[in-house]
Amino acid sequence: MTSTQQQSQTAEEIEQYDVIIIGAGVTGLYALWRLRQLGFSAHSFEEGSGVGGTWFWNRYPGCRFDSESYTYGYSFSEELLQEWDWKEHYSGQPENERYLNYVADKFDLRRDIRLNSRVMSAVFDENENRWEVVMEDGYRARGQFLVTSVGILSAGYVPEFEGKDSFKGVSCHTGRWPQEGVDLAGKRVGVIGTGASGVQLITEIAKEVSHLTVFQRTANFCAPLRNSPIDDETQREIKENFPEIFKKCLETPGSFVHEFDPRSAMSVTPEERLEQYERLWQKSGFAKWLSNFYDVMMPGEANEDYAEFFRNKIRERVNDPVVAEMLVPKTHMFGSKRLPCESGYYEVFNQDNVLLVDVREAPIERITPAGIKTKDAEYNLDVIVFATGFDAVTGSLNRVDIRGEGGQTLKDKFANGPRTYMGVQSAGFPNLFTINQASVGNFVRAAEPLVDWVTEAMAYVRDNEYSLISASPQAEEEWTQHVADAGAKILRSQADSWFVGANIPGKARGLLTAPDTAPVMRAKRDDVAANGYEGFLLQ
Numbered sequence: 370m371t372s373t374q375q376q377s378q379t380a381e382e383i384e385q386y387d388v389i390i391i392g393a394g395v396t397g398l399y400a401l402w403r404l405r406q407l408g409f410s411a412h413s414f415e416e417g418s419g420v421g422g423t424w425f426w427n428r429y430p431g432c433r434f435d436s437e438s439y440t441y442g443y444s445f446s447e448e449l450l451q452e453w454d455w456k457e458h459y460s461g462q463p464e465n466e467r468y469l470n471y472v473a474d475k476f477d478l479r480r481d482i483r484l485n486s487r488v489m490s491a492v493f494d495e496n497e498n499r500w501e502v503v504m505e506d507g508y509r510a511r512g513q514f515l516v517t518s519v520g521i522l523s524a525g526y527v528p529e530f531e532g533k534d535s536f537k538g539v540s541c542h543t544g545r546w547p548q549e550g551v552d553l554a555g556k557r558v559g560v561i562g563t564g565a566s567g568v569q570l571i572t573e574i575a576k577e578v579s580h581l582t583v584f585q586r587t588a589n590f591c592a593p594l595r596n597s598p599i600d601d602e603t604q605r606e607i608k609e610n611f612p613e614i615f616k617k618c619l620e621t622p623g624s625f626v627h628e629f630d631p632r633s634a635m636s637v638t639p640e641e642r643l644e645q646y647e648r649l650w651q652k653s654g655f656a657k658w659l660s661n662f663y664d665v666m667m668p669g670e671a672n673e674d675y676a677e678f679f680r681n682k683i684r685e686r687v688n689d690p691v692v693a694e695m696l697v698p699k700t701h702m703f704g705s706k707r708l709p710c711e712s713g714y715y716e717v718f719n720q721d722n723v724l725l726v727d728v729r730e731a732p733i734e735r736i737t738p739a740g741i742k743t744k745d746a747e748y749n750l751d752v753i754v755f756a757t758g759f760d761a762v763t764g765s766l767n768r769v770d771i772r773g774e775g776g777q778t779l780k781d782k783f784a785n786g787p788r789t790y791m792g793v794q795s796a797g798f799p800n801l802f803t804i805n806q807a808s809v810g811n812f813v814r815a816a817e818p819l820v821d822w823v824t825e826a827m828a829y830v831r832d833n834e835y836s837l838i839s840a841s842p843q844a845e846e847e848w849t850q851h852v853a854d855a856g857a858k859i860l861r862s863q864a865d866s867w868f869v870g871a872n873i874p875g876k877a878r879g880l881l882t883a884p885d886t887a888p889v890m891r892a893k894r895d896d897v898a899a900n901g902y903e904g905f906l907l908q
């Protein structure tokens with residue numbers, strides 16, 4: 370940005386809104402719609418040159434949903450539900466981006482979205498009780514409330530490999546895939562990382578590259594996605610059944626359409642157990658995980674039993690037993706990381722032009738001008754893809770210099786992990802709603818009710834002639850303790866993953882989202898609202 374491009378406004382020229390939203394992804398778009406319905410003036414500032422957030426940025430080959438398409442879309446408009454035809458059971462990124470653009474157009478959201486607007490700072494003005502945000506181009510705006518719809522997985526992470534910038538070929542991160550694409554046909558490509566993004570990308574690009582080197586640190590439990598087109602008959606059924614589909618999603622722990630089997634895996638015979646495992650294995654998506662015996666998702670014997678079934682499925686698909694053993698996960702419990710869903714991932718390693726490198730065994734020492742050097746060998750590459758994940762949840766907040774009362778920064782306050790009340794507010798940051806904190810699971814299903822709650826809280830402040838709402842220090846302390854205590858016990862906290870910040874060197878370890886199930890979180894929030902926003906200070 371040159372100084373001539375910098376925007377400068379006089380105090381009078383600075384736009385004033387009731388609510389400023391950072392981001393125009395799935396949550397930001399819905400927040401904008403909802404705030405309008407409630408009579409607020411709201412404006413969203415979005416870093417991208419288009420709307421869609423995750424589905425705008427993650428345009429790497431193979432990127433697609435792992436939730437069923439029709440459970441992921443918005444539920445707020447019956448007209449939208451009936452108009453939009455999901456073409457596949459697990460829709461791909463181009464279609465998902467089209468959907469979010471369709472929503473932005475249909476509900477005329479664009480007039481309140483400023484694109485190409487990376488928010489650099491957000492400062493609370495204690496004299497005026499307003500938040501002022503400043504974009505990268507110098508543009509300023511002010512609002513009574515600030516909503517950070519910045520996503521939980523949007524601050525991409527590239528490890529600090531020595532010589533990172535010396536590489537002479539093309540390199541990019543999956544979460545910032547160039548809009549014009551990357552020419553991979555006939556190229557020697559190296560991919561670092563085998564999480565959900567890496568697994569999707571590797572499977573897709575193995576079809577066109579001349580040679581692929583996969584740098585794997587931890588093998589994952591990857592499940593067959595079994596995607597397929599949605600035929601007309603199924604489309605009709607889905608459209609007739611949206612109320613039941615959404616009702617079911619709202620009742621399950623992670624807002625997915627799959628329900629656990631209430632039986633313990635260990636309460637049935639080994640034959641019955643295996644029959645269920647095999648039956649679920651043939652199903653699409655997360656059924657193999659979330660429709661299984663309930664205790665498969667708890668640390669213990671059932672979890673290990675199913676893990677071994679899974680490991681054998683991997684062994685069956687990989688021809689070379691040495692490579693197969695490298696791909697079999699042994700260092701973390703099944704389900705302690707989100708399951709990458711795949712469509713031919715393991716067969717990729719049967720191709721002659723694909724090499725699997727274990728970088729736990731032989732760590733990457735440096736990036737060189739010609740490629741990647743590990744402890745054992747040097748790999749010459751034309752393209753390096755960093756499928757190395759995200760600085761989850763707090764990373765995207767920390768990219769904005771957020772300053773609350775007394776000038777304290779949110780980054781400093783969260784230095785040892787997030788300190789919030791129910792994931793939505795932090796004491797000393799009045800009228801700031803950090804809605805990227807509250808839950809994981811089937812994202813939109815969890816996000817819609819959360820946005821409803823947050824926007825209704827703002828309406829409560831307005832309608833009762835308050836001007837400020839902020840988490841009380843005591844409520845924050847109790848919630849933070851609850852996250853630490855309950856969070857330590859759940860399966861999601863057991864592996865070294867982004868769920869607990871363990872993928873980022875130096876980041877404090879701790880659950881970054883709520884430890885409670887989605888129904889429990891909704892009930893807790895409802896109680897808080899019913900009790901006059903208990904735990905919040907209103908002035």
Ligand code: NA7
Nearest residue numbers: 528561562563564565566567586587707756757758759867
């Ligand atoms: P993930 O799941 O965080 O995966 C990142 C991958 O990158 C993972 O395999 C990491 O290995 C690997 N990684 C990270 N740093 C390094 C270094 N220094 N050396 C080698 N390998 C490294 O991110 P994704 O983008 O795949 O998926 C994120 C979410 O998106 C996913 O959970 C779904 O919800 C959708 P590690 O396992 O840490 O050993």
